[in-house]
Amino acid sequence: MEHTLIQADDTLTLWGIIIVWASASIYLEQRYKWASKVSGAILALIGAIILSNTGIIPTESPVYDAVWGTIVPLAIPLLLFHVNLKKIWKESGKLLIIFLLSSIGTVAGTIVSFFLLKDHIPYLDKIGAMISATYIGGGVNFAAMAAKFETPGELVSATVVADNLMMAIYFIVLMIIPTLSFFRKRYSIPHILEVESGNSDGDGTTLAESFWKRKDISLKDIALSVGTAFLLVIISFKIAGFLDTAIPSGENASVLMNLLNGLLGDKYLMLTTITFILLGLFPKYFDSINGSQEIGTYLIYLFFVVIGIPASIPLILTNAPLLLLFTFIVVMINMIISLTAGKLLKTNLEDIILASNANIGGPTTAAALAIAKGWKDLVGPILVVGTLGYIIGNYIGTLLGFWFSSII
Structure with a gap:
C-alpha cells in the first residue's frame, strides 16, 4: 500500500477530491480568461498530477476504476443525444483515413525507438509489442500483448507508469496545439471557429462560459438523461459481453472471427452503435431532453482528473526513465506523421489532433478532448473510428513483437 495522506480505500474522500477539483476546474475555466485559455481539462489533469506526486492521494484506487468503468460509459451516450447524425457520417470518412495514417506513425515510431534503445532496455521486444498495440488501440491491447509475450510483471508495471505519464503530457500538448497561431495559420479549423463564433458579442465572458450558456432544465430532464444513459449502457454492455463470449477469438480462431469479435464484442462500440440507432429511430425523444x-x-x-492521477514522476525517475524516452519517441513520431499527412491531405486540424489522441490514448480520451474543446460533432465519429484501433492494435503489436524478438 502506498504511503499517502489519503489511502486507496478511503473512497468517500477520494470521490470528494475528484468531484471538488473537477468542479473547481470548470469554475476557473468559466470565470477567468487565463483559465479559459489553458482549459478546464488541463487544469483538472495538472491538479491531479500534483495531488498524486506530492503524496496526497494514491496513484491506484477502486475509485479510479469506478470512473473508468461507470462514469465514462455513462458520459458517452449523454453526449451523443444531441449530435447531428448527418455530420457524423460525413466526418467519419475523413477521420478514418487520418486515424489509419496516424497508426502508421505509431508503427514507425515504435520501430525507430526500438532500434535506438534495444541495447539499453531489457525485454524491449516485448515492451515494443505492448506499446505499439496500446498506442493504436488502448489498455485492452496493452494487457493482451503483455500476456501473449509473457512480459515480466515488474516491467509491465514500469511501462504502465511511463505510458500514463506520457499520455498525460501528450494530452496537454494536444489541448494547447489548437490555441497556437502556427497551427491555426497552416490548417483549416472549422470546428474551432464555430465554437469561437459563439462568443462574438464581446460581452466580457470567457469562451467556455459563452459556450455553456444557462439553459432551461427540469427534474424530468435530469431523470430522462441519466435514466436513458444507464439503460443504454446496461443493454449495450450485456449484448457486447454475450457476443464477446459467443464469438471465438484468439490464436485458434480465424481472422474473420477475431474481427467479428473485436467489432461486436467491444463494449464502447456497441454502446455507440445502439445509441446511434435509437437516435435515428426516436429523434424527437432525444431532442426533447435538455441538460444531457x-x-x-x-x-x-x-475522468480528466482521474487520467492525471497515475502519472507518477518519482516512479518514472526511479524505475523507468529510459521507458519514458521510448514512449516519448513513439509519440513524437506519431504526432509528426499525423500532422504531416494531415497537411498533405488538407485535413482539418481538429481531425488530426483527435486521430492522434485516439491512437495514443484510445477513443475515450479523444472523445473527452473533443468535448472539452466544444467540437460536439466530432465526439461520435472519433468514438467509432478510434474503436477500430482496438481491433488492429493486437495484430500490429503481435507482428512487431515477433519481428523484434528475432532481432534481439
Missing part, C-alpha cells in the same frame, strides 16, 4: 450535454461533460471532467 451538460451532465455528460461534467462526468467527463471527473
Whole structure:
C-alpha cells in the first residue's frame, strides 16, 4: 500500500477530491480568461498530477476504476443525444483515413525507438509489442500483448507508469496545439471557429462560459438523461459481453472471427452503435431532453482528473526513465506523421489532433478532448473510428513483437 495522506480505500474522500477539483476546474475555466485559455481539462489533469506526486492521494484506487468503468460509459451516450447524425457520417470518412495514417506513425515510431534503445532496455521486444498495440488501440491491447509475450510483471508495471505519464503530457500538448497561431495559420479549423463564433458579442465572458450558456432544465430532464444513459449502457454492455463470449477469438480462431469479435464484442462500440440507432429511430425523444450535454461533460471532467492521477514522476525517475524516452519517441513520431499527412491531405486540424489522441490514448480520451474543446460533432465519429484501433492494435503489436524478438 502506498504511503499517502489519503489511502486507496478511503473512497468517500477520494470521490470528494475528484468531484471538488473537477468542479473547481470548470469554475476557473468559466470565470477567468487565463483559465479559459489553458482549459478546464488541463487544469483538472495538472491538479491531479500534483495531488498524486506530492503524496496526497494514491496513484491506484477502486475509485479510479469506478470512473473508468461507470462514469465514462455513462458520459458517452449523454453526449451523443444531441449530435447531428448527418455530420457524423460525413466526418467519419475523413477521420478514418487520418486515424489509419496516424497508426502508421505509431508503427514507425515504435520501430525507430526500438532500434535506438534495444541495447539499453531489457525485454524491449516485448515492451515494443505492448506499446505499439496500446498506442493504436488502448489498455485492452496493452494487457493482451503483455500476456501473449509473457512480459515480466515488474516491467509491465514500469511501462504502465511511463505510458500514463506520457499520455498525460501528450494530452496537454494536444489541448494547447489548437490555441497556437502556427497551427491555426497552416490548417483549416472549422470546428474551432464555430465554437469561437459563439462568443462574438464581446460581452466580457470567457469562451467556455459563452459556450455553456444557462439553459432551461427540469427534474424530468435530469431523470430522462441519466435514466436513458444507464439503460443504454446496461443493454449495450450485456449484448457486447454475450457476443464477446459467443464469438471465438484468439490464436485458434480465424481472422474473420477475431474481427467479428473485436467489432461486436467491444463494449464502447456497441454502446455507440445502439445509441446511434435509437437516435435515428426516436429523434424527437432525444431532442426533447435538455441538460444531457451538460451532465455528460461534467462526468467527463471527473475522468480528466482521474487520467492525471497515475502519472507518477518519482516512479518514472526511479524505475523507468529510459521507458519514458521510448514512449516519448513513439509519440513524437506519431504526432509528426499525423500532422504531416494531415497537411498533405488538407485535413482539418481538429481531425488530426483527435486521430492522434485516439491512437495514443484510445477513443475515450479523444472523445473527452473533443468535448472539452466544444467540437460536439466530432465526439461520435472519433468514438467509432478510434474503436477500430482496438481491433488492429493486437495484430500490429503481435507482428512487431515477433519481428523484434528475432532481432534481439
